[in-house]
Amino acid sequence: MEQIEQLVVLQKVDSEMITLERILEDAPKQLRSLQEKQAYLKQQQDVIQEKVDVLMEQKSRLEGEIENDTQKVKKSKNKLMMVENTKEYHAMMREMDTMEKMNRSREEERANLLADLSDLEGRKEALQGDIDSLEETITAQQSTLDQELAEKRARIEILEKEKRKASEAVPAPILTRYNFIRDRIPNPVIVPVSEGVCQGCHVVIPPQAFIDLQKGEQILSCPNCLRIIFWERHFSGND
Ligand SMILES: [Zn+2]
Known part of the structure; x- marks a missing residue:
């Protein structure tokens, strides 16, 4: 859960850097x-x-x-x-x-x-x-x-x-996955799932994946766009 939170932070930082x-x-x-x-x-x-x-x-x-x-x-x-x-x-x-x-x-x-x-x-x-x-x-x-x-x-x-701080808190394999996706698909890479829908590609997540996502025990990817997803009720991503 904390790793996902750090990924959300990382995404926020990256998005702002891209804009700047x-x-x-x-x-x-x-x-x-x-x-x-x-x-x-x-x-x-x-x-x-x-x-x-x-x-x-x-x-x-x-x-x-x-x-x-x-x-x-x-x-x-x-x-x-x-x-x-x-x-x-x-x-x-x-x-x-x-x-x-x-x-x-x-x-x-x-x-x-x-x-x-x-x-x-x-x-x-x-x-x-x-x-x-x-x-x-x-x-x-x-x-x-x-x-x-x-x-x-x-x-x-x-x-x-x-x-750098957020990256340190994320395990290397996940960071590698994050960077890999970031180089290949348009920002953002870490996206919330809202009402069962991936906010990166706006496609519905399979029910089982959505149940797993709500448990917050592992880092999951959207099967459609491959972005890393998190449940919107876990983090707002805006604070
Ligand atoms: Zn998606």
Whole structure:
């Protein structure tokens, strides 16, 4: 009877350890997905920055050309006064006209560039906002997680001690049987029988086995699922 009780303790400890280990494994996943999302946003920001760089280069080239042709037009205007030949005069007028037209279209192009640049800067800022708020969430989650994990690890250490204690009280062959089953079927391994039904596989125990179980003299297995069984009225398994 006491051996069964220790097996019930062992099962309780094992179940809690399995739960804790699953939490330890899953907990960092959410954090990792946030970090991945943040890395993706940063990458998008870099792509935008590259576009900004290209547009800035175009803008400075355009401004150079505008300035260059503005100077040329100015010089031509000064020279125009000195021209005596009508043909030469018209040629210079046409040349100035062409340069001024080109500069007007360059100004238009420049205005479009500025609009695109301001659009890109806006997107970059919005991304930065998202990146910053993710950073806050990540930092907060990281510290909660570190604390939680430390608590869980401390609890696992206590459970390991309890497990060792309970294992010592159980005879080696039964412990071997327990471990053998534990490696092969889903937790739990030690299950109560309630109203003649195995709570591991929910199949009715044969009447004779149920009578033997109630005597509490030997350690029995469920003939259907092979889990080690105990009568629920012997131990609640919850205290
Ligand atoms: Zn069963």
